[in-house]
Amino acid sequence: MAFTLPALSYNHDAFEPHFDTLTMQIHHGKHHQAYVDNLNKALAGTEHENKSLEELMAIMSKLPMAVRNNGGGHYNHSLFWEILSPNGGGNPSGKLAEAIESQLGGLEKMKSDFANAGMTRFGSGWAWLCVKADKTLCVCSTPNQDNPLMDLAECPGTPILGMDVWEHAYYLHYQNRRADYIAAFWNIVNWDEVSKRYESLL
Numbered sequence: 625m626a627f628t629l630p631a632l633s634y635n636h637d638a639f640e641p642h643f644d645t646l647t648m649q650i651h652h653g654k655h656h657q658a659y660v661d662n663l664n665k666a667l668a669g670t671e672h673e674n675k676s677l678e679e680l681m682a683i684m685s686k687l688p689m690a691v692r693n694n695g696g697g698h699y700n701h702s703l704f705w706e707i708l709s710p711n712g713g714g715n716p717s718g719k720l721a722e723a724i725e726s727q728l729g730g731l732e733k734m735k736s737d738f739a740n741a742g743m744t745r746f747g748s749g750w751a752w753l754c755v756k757a758d759k760t761l762c763v764c765s766t767p768n769q770d771n772p773l774m775d776l777a778e779c780p781g782t783p784i785l786g787m788d789v790w791e792h793a794y795y796l797h798y799q800n801r802r803a804d805y806i807a808a809f810w811n812i813v814n815w816d817e818v819s820k821r822y823e824s825l826l
């Protein structure tokens with residue numbers, strides 16, 4: 625069964641002025657669509673064509689680079705759209721807030737470490753807040769379209785919050801100002817969704 629581009633639960637202009645409308649249209653409709661199309665092409669006719677994204681991530685070290693780049697791209701962007709909301713921002717609450725406090729030094733420290741992970745990722749990649757196998761939280765980054773679910777990840781875990789730091793995510797509006805894009809990102813984070821993902825892993 626071929627993968628398809630997930631529809632967004634909001635309009636492309638929903639994140640103005642933080643993420644501009646044209647970037648959202650191109651990012652979702654062109655970039656993400658291309659990952660989906662190229663993933664389907666790379667899997668067609670192979671023994672892996674009926675696997676889920678999660679199943680592919682778990683054996684990624686054995687799969688061709690086209691599956692790694694485009695499967696990662698599809699997984700990462702699908703997560704990204706869901707952890708954003710026009711009603712986002714603010715602070716996490718409940719168990720997630722407690723875990724950030726006790727395990728990551730508090731929300732401000734976590735946001736600073738997460739922003740630093742995104743800022744220091746040379747070239748293209750992602751910053752992540754993850755739940756490790758021992759159920760503790762960690763902040764890390766991965767290159768290109770890799771993610772912590774891949775069996776080859778240096779920081780293995782299940783991502784519950786991800787931030788795209790590819791230039792295509794911000795260049796039209798922010799040009800080279802990645803730090804400004806990262807600061808804007810916090811205004812639209814859907815902490816309810818991040819919390820839901822966190823609690824489902826406990």
Ligand code: MN3
Pocket residue numbers: 651655701788790792793
């Ligand atoms: Mn992207």
